[in-house]
Amino acid sequence: MLILQRLQSLKTASSGDVYGVQDGVTGDVTMLAVTVARLPHAPSLLLPPALHLLASFTCLPEGGQQSTAQKQHSSERNLHLTVKNKVVNVEQHDEGSDKWRVLKYSIVSQEQFEQQMVACRTTGRLDLSCNVAQAADIESTVSRWSSLLHSAASFRLRDTKLVLGIKGVLSSEHELDNVGDLIHNHNKNGYKKLNNLTFDLFVNRSCSSSTDAPHLIINNTNTKVQNTFLELDCVAYVFRSTPVVEVGRVLQQSILQKLQLAKYWLGKLHNENIKGNLESINVLPYKAGHLYTLMYPNNSSDDKLEDYRKSVHECFLLPMKTPLMRRVNGYVFELSKEEYQLCNTHIGLKAPAVSGMTSITQGIYSYHHYMQDKFNDNKWGCAYRSLQTIVSWFRHQGYTTKTVPTHTQIQQCLVNIGDKQSKFVGSRDWIGSTEVGFVLENYLGVTSRFLTVSSGSELGEKGRELVHHFSTQGTPIMIGGGVLAHTILGVAWDPESGDISYLILDPHYTGAEDLTTIQRMGWCGWKGSSFWNDKAYYNLCMPQRPAMI
Structure with a gap:
């Protein structure tokens, strides 16, 4: 192929x-x-x-x-x-x-x-x-x-x-x-x-396979x-x-x-x-x-x-x-013992029920979620984890040699650019898609496109734009709405019926690195439009891959 x-x-x-x-x-x-x-x-x-x-x-x-x-x-x-x-x-x-x-x-x-x-x-x-x-x-x-x-x-x-x-x-x-x-x-x-x-x-x-006696040549020419x-x-x-x-x-x-x-x-x-x-x-x-x-x-x-x-x-x-x-x-x-994150957790999932156009993240990413790295970020660190997954994608694809940033490094980056006050470092304050975009630009030099919808149902109207993103940029998308953040890895969209399904990587998972559990329990899986809250605004950070070789 x-x-x-x-x-x-x-x-x-x-x-x-x-x-x-x-x-x-x-x-x-x-x-x-x-x-x-x-x-x-x-x-x-x-x-x-x-x-x-x-x-x-x-x-x-x-x-x-x-x-x-x-x-x-x-x-x-x-x-x-x-x-x-x-x-x-x-x-x-x-x-x-x-x-x-x-x-x-x-x-x-x-x-x-x-x-x-x-x-x-x-x-x-x-x-x-x-x-x-x-x-x-x-x-x-x-x-x-x-x-x-x-x-x-x-x-x-x-x-x-x-x-x-x-x-x-x-x-x-x-x-x-x-x-x-x-x-x-x-x-x-x-x-x-x-x-x-x-x-x-x-x-x-x-050892030598030769039966000849040693032969020495002395060359007095200056060589380097x-x-x-x-x-x-x-x-x-x-x-x-x-x-x-x-x-x-x-x-x-x-x-x-x-x-x-x-x-x-x-x-x-x-x-x-x-x-x-x-x-x-x-x-x-x-x-x-x-x-x-x-x-x-x-x-x-x-x-x-x-x-x-x-x-x-x-x-x-x-x-x-x-x-x-x-x-x-x-x-x-x-893999070293430190590289324990699961990669490409969507592989092996059943195909979405939606017929039509399907487009997903291109390449390799690592799954970052709550409670990893012996760090308790339960109930506040979901956007941080989504950002870490995105940074891992750019690292796996060779766009950067920088490591995936910690929560503290993410917070310090936002303080350094003047978006947050110094007391933000070490706090449990949330961040959203805008801050994710700021960090990507300042930490990796990666620009992002932002897409805003007024409700979860309106997101279903953006099927064509999402298909275009994954087919041209191929990067994971961070989506924030209400009090939750998720990572969108792909979309299946039928332009005739308008049916749409989203491939979601959920950073709220707190369990062990068990692929079977993650897929069976839906922490990585295809979700319909009902997954989103109709009363919440959603903002999508869509990273753009740099042109480089």
Whole structure:
């Protein structure tokens, strides 16, 4: 679905490549990524190794035709995608003839793809110190590590005694067959985390496969060696059905790939006089469909890397006004004990009864509610909690590195801008949607649009505006009315009948982080118009996402 949306977004004639995975058992092909523009290095270096070139594509202007030569562009699998008038056709070349036949295809969701795959992650630290002014020295350093990875690398599955080598299992407590045997599903966050396994890299640098005697060359030329380390964190996709004995080779491939990417950045260190190490970051952009592994100099700010990020977005047809490749976008494989809030608690709810147009919050948010953080805000802190949920959305989406503010920090912010007196800090005074907007603007630099209705029934007349907000901005909405505040996560609206239903996240919940209870008891759920008070005024704070990359 995601790759179709990106191809259908093309508005000019263009062509490029399609990457994906192929199941070695069934032969099924899943297409995941498209590239249309050049990067200063091979685009495939940012993709997990399992994603390889599957096909080419051509986007034709209205009335345009394509030649056989265009179909064969870059295709290794004799597959070609044609995009015309937002219709995508998949064709396969019949061997021994010039004919192409149209194939049927089905749409696979990101969730379906992730169910059959496991992200195998490798962490480690590689010493890439060399004379970065000399391309030959960079090449020699990378080649030396490549040789070591072929002959002396092993991978230990974290917190276990399973050790893998390139050719199979070196040590294990149990008999293991497929990768799926290693996965222990536990889902407490509302949305399913990736099936993932983390391996630590070990390299025996004292061994050598060579039988030659040591050979020493003394070079009296003045050189300047730059001490640079690669903080390795890379992933490779494997099918759950992949034999465990094959995983070591796949992990090796993912590191070799990142060493090639490191060659590019080592040259940049010299050209731009940058000191420091290289860090690799895995990101899983919302609606991108798969992981990317990026590499940045750790001393380069996000602002200095903006042009590079733009080129990555352009190459993979990703949105040009949404941050997806920043450091803060790094995917969290393992939650810390402090990160206990549930995320995306609406996932798994039954669809609303209202037919017509449905639009919900885009991306990830954390559920903040009464009594969290060992702080008693029962009966007065609902708007604070709604604000915290909104701030968490901007943080999860990479718009900010700032943490979710506490009640005291929210109060101090309002005092600092002159909206409240100093005695407000530490009080149990309520805040409303206006104050929520003030804090968003001053704490995050986020502007908001406000919508006011004189009664709960009048809110039902704003279905079109709410659908537009969630489809264009995609941010959670804080709504305050009477003495209560709630968070609106989405809306279902029938323009013909006027029927409307609201996806509500209720901050008044005081219980434990139990997703089943929260959904069953309606603390997160679809509500009809009767949910609102007909005698209360309501004010909606609708945050606007900044245009940034």
